[in-house]
Amino acid sequence: MAENSSIHAAFVGHRRVASGPLREVLTVLKQRFDKGEADSLLVFELNTGRQIDFNLRGSIDEVLEREAPSVVRGPGRPRLGVVSREVTLLPRHWDWLEQQNSGISAAIRRLVEQAIKSQPGRERARRLRAGLSRFLSAMAGDRANYEEACRALFAGDVRLERLIEDWPKDIRDYTLHVAGEAATAETEVSPGTDAGARTVTELYRVVWSFGDYGAIERLVAPQYTIHSDPGDAWEGETLDRGTYAKRVQYSRNAFPDLAFVLDEVLQAGERIAVRWHAEGTHDGDLRGLPATGKRVTFSGQTFYELKSGQVAGHWQVVDRLGFSSQVRPPRARASQ
Numbered sequence: 001m002a003e004n005s006s007i008h009a010a011f012v013g014h015r016r017v018a019s020g021p022l023r024e025v026l027t028v029l030k031q032r033f034d035k036g037e038a039d040s041l042l043v044f045e046l047n048t049g050r051q052i053d054f055n056l057r058g059s060i061d062e063v064l065e066r067e068a069p070s071v072v073r074g075p076g077r078p079r080l081g082v083v084s085r086e087v088t089l090l091p092r093h094w095d096w097l098e099q100q101n102s103g104i105s106a107a108i109r110r111l112v113e114q115a116i117k118s119q120p121g122r123e124r125a126r127r128l129r130a131g132l133s134r135f136l137s138a139m140a141g142d143r144a145n146y147e148e149a150c151r152a153l154f155a156g157d158v159r160l161e162r163l164i165e166d167w168p169k170d171i172r173d174y175t176l177h178v179a180g181e182a183a184t185a186e187t188e189v190s191p192g193t194d195a196g197a198r199t200v201t202e203l204y205r206v207v208w209s210f211g212d213y214g215a216i217e218r219l220v221a222p223q224y225t226i227h228s229d230p231g232d233a234w235e236g237e238t239l240d241r242g243t244y245a246k247r248v249q250y251s252r253n254a255f256p257d258l259a260f261v262l263d264e265v266l267q268a269g270e271r272i273a274v275r276w277h278a279e280g281t282h283d284g285d286l287r288g289l290p291a292t293g294k295r296v297t298f299s300g301q302t303f304y305e306l307k308s309g310q311v312a313g314h315w316q317v318v319d320r321l322g323f324s325s326q327v328r329p330p331r332a333r334a335s336q
């Protein structure tokens with residue numbers, strides 16, 4: 001994934017206010033900045049854990065062009081971005097490298113590429129854990145069990161969840177999300193009855209809760225059918241992956257901190273049943289429902305179908321009445 005489309009998360013204090021692709025997060029940050037709500041705002045890049053500062057002055061178009069420009073490739077050979085740094089090796093290593101026909105630098109690059117390609121999952125897991133440790137240092141360095149939690153993170157220890165159970169919810173959820181991504185990357189999903197359940201779980205965690213639209217190609221089938229979903233604008237349609245991403249983005253634009261919790265996941269063959277609840281802050285408009293700034297919780301049950309290991313459609317029932325009662329303005333009482 002290109003740097004300008006990588007996943008970012010923005011925090012105010014210990015609360016996550018936005019997450020997703022950089023352009024999506026910048027739009028939320030600009031809105032907050034214009035309202036004078038940019039105090040104590042910290043933004044992290046998921047893959048590296050880097051803390052990033054942005055210049056939010058000017059129009060939203062100027063901010064997006066300055067901070068997240070489109071990648072435009074012209075004719076000619078691409079720039080390799082070669083960086084010169086000191087490398088320390090033993091004499092026998094230098095002797096071997098000097099005997100390579102391609103030259104020392106090319107031989108080193110080839111060896112590194114082979115190592116990355118031979119274990120891509122482990123390499124991604126290593127990067128995610130290193131990045132998460134930077135996030136934890138900034139956001140939880142003074143929290144109870146911080147050092148023990150870091151050790152559990154790098155050891156892949158399941159005790160991590162218990163060690164951070166008393167931390168603020170959004171910091172805890174972000175930590176478990178990235179740690180879960182690392183664990184998923186480290187081990188290939190083996191064929192079996194739980195593989196589909198893991199795919200659906202990852203769809204909720206990675207795409208819907210963190211806005212990683214790049215993961216849709218891996219998790220969602222090329223044709224996704226919404227068989228039944230009363231009240232959904234796409235009900236009855238078969239979506240390609242681009243349209244599926246727009247459907248997710250529609251919800252996440254209205255709830256920039258949208259987060260799903262899976263209460264129960266059951267698999268039977270190529271069918272996955274999920275009972276879930278979600279929460280988020282209504283900071284963007286929905287059809288007929290202008291933004292209210294309210295914290296909203298809603299729930300539903302979804303029945304998914306799988307094809308070739310990817311999610312290919314669903315039947316869904318959502319408590320839309322309970323949802324709308326939280327975001328609709330109260331009706332004016334009739335005069336006595």
